[in-house]
Amino acid sequence: MKAIAVVPGAGVPEVVERPVPEPSSGEALVRICRVGVDGTDYEVIEGSHGGVPDGDEQLILGHEAVGIVDDPNGTTLEAGQYVVPTVRRPPAGVETNEYFERGQPDMAPDGEYVERGIVGAHGFMAEYITSPADCLVPIPEELARWGFLVEPISITEKALEHARATRSAFDWRPESALVLGNGSLGLLTVAMFTETLGYDRVYCLGRRDRPDPSIDIVERLGATYIDSRETSVPEIPAVYEPMDVVYEATGYAKHAFESIEALAPNGVAALLGVPDDWSFEISGGRLHRELVLHNKALVGSVNSNRRQFERAIDTLAALPEWVLEELVTGVYGLEALDRAFPAVTAPVPTAGSGSTTDTDDDTTIKTALEFEPI
């Protein structure tokens, strides 16, 4: 079968041949349909995050997938059923551990998990994968074509669940939300705030010039676009309003700390970015005082569990179709691998291509690879 693999930090994604995997007991064989591409894939490609399984040089990419059950292999799944695989698995050679037993592998610390397509385990960019049946979340057929968005939505489901938890000791009535970042995860989150979570006032920070398709989505959702070159994060309360929730999806480390200043009293900032090492000066005394005197909270969030995938499928069903149509700017077959990875800076060597893609491509928001039409 064909798969998309990379030598992290030393290559670009390429089509490789691999044997079709055979499901073990409790596993199903899944024919992969579509796999989304996101910022984590680029970090893995660059070698700044994640890593190959022990003994391998290449990693099969992909952690945002939707597929169709090919062989249920005696599990409770049915052949022909569309499914979305979760990402974390127990480490190689380990059956399970307390985090997986509790259904909370997203809370497992380093060494207690691998992540398919990211760290220590091959991903979903392949014609077939095998997976334990309890890591395959059924998705209705009518949503299957968008199924590769379930994983990123589940990331926000988890982050906001944890953000709400931080405020659960009192009667919290949030109305305003600020999303830092107008990439695909940021835009999905803006859509969740406006369409499914009922926030009155939603803002999205970016640094794009108009006309821009991401700004169009923000504004069509009824949210307010904030240009970070005109209004810095600490200035946002004065220029717009203090925010009950900040959702950081930029990976820009200063935002993690500046978000304290963007928050309203009793607000919470959910942090999602994974920046490199970077030292900088902060107004530490003021930020510390702000956190304390105004009961503010910061909460980091990574990965998501099956329950959050299930909620993400409900959210996906509730989002307007136009948001998904506008957000997903390209679904490409393997022959157009380079177009699925537009931010890869070196040439992606696919048949008949070889073009160098442009990382400043302003028309691409979210891409996916298609292995099998839905």
Place this chain on the structure above:
Amino acid sequence: MKAIAVVPGAGVPEVVERPVPEPSSGEALVRICRVGVDGTDYEVIEGSHGGVPDGDEQLILGHEAVGIVDDPNGTTLEAGQYVVPTVRRPPAGVETNEYFERGQPDMAPDGEYVERGIVGAHGFMAEYITSPADCLVPIPEELARWGFLVEPISITEKALEHARATRSAFDWRPESALVLGNGSLGLLTVAMFTETLGYDRVYCLGRRDRPDPSIDIVERLGATYIDSRETSVPEIPAVYEPMDVVYEATGYAKHAFESIEALAPNGVAALLGVPDDWSFEISGGRLHRELVLHNKALVGSVNSNRRQFERAIDTLAALPEWVLEELVTGVYGLEALDRAFPAVTAPVPTAGSGSTTDTDDDTTIKTALEFEPI
């Protein structure tokens, strides 16, 4: 009646004469017995935090009090009953607001509250006070002599309630706790972790040389004293262990951010300090990444509500008597006002005294003023 007042930022606490207040409808008249002194009092005296009521030059100090109901004035309280007053009240001229109506004045933002003895309202260092009956929390007579510790304990009750809330979206099983600061609030919190909250391993960071009475309390509680001059906060996981909970009670702004590095995966730091403005460099990229990849949280906490005062009374009852005896190093009458405020750097002009007290006094942990013996 006698009261203790100060011109914030321009004087030292002094005995003043004031008329005995008259309770309005719904208020009781309380004879004050004891009032604790804490770091916030010193910030108010220095003028770095809080402020006088509109139209006044002096503020009557005191927010950690216990008293006895003198005149119930038709409320449900009984004469002779010991009570602890809560601290926040609606702003002058305002009957109530949504935060007070919900029983959560601790979550009210600036402008929606005053704090007795701290900002905008006179405190409890007076022979008599009046207070709405629902802001007076009954305390059993056998605990009354320690009743001035209920307010500081309630501060920790709230902070840890909010810290636990941040972790309520998953199955969290904390075992280790680090208290930053070996002042009276830090020591009370160490005692809560070891005696009432059942933490297996508790640590307390300070910067005192042995022999020292605060280190003695830490060690007698079975906790481990960490000298910050030998082990910095970021080094603590390697030298001791990563911490499930960090409780910051130093007001040292770097600790707010360094606490991220002291936390175990899925850990939470509760921040209590109120530092002045101060800019400094942090390893912001690494700290941001740590928050995200290890699902860590920071939560600021200020003040406390009646429910937390009630829980604090239960906690006070459960703490070993020796902890309280060792912690409270002096209870002084008004004739020894300077000894109740040992960290006031200017001479406190009381009768027959006039000595300059030593801020590095290593034998004082917690003091209180006594207006009426219990």
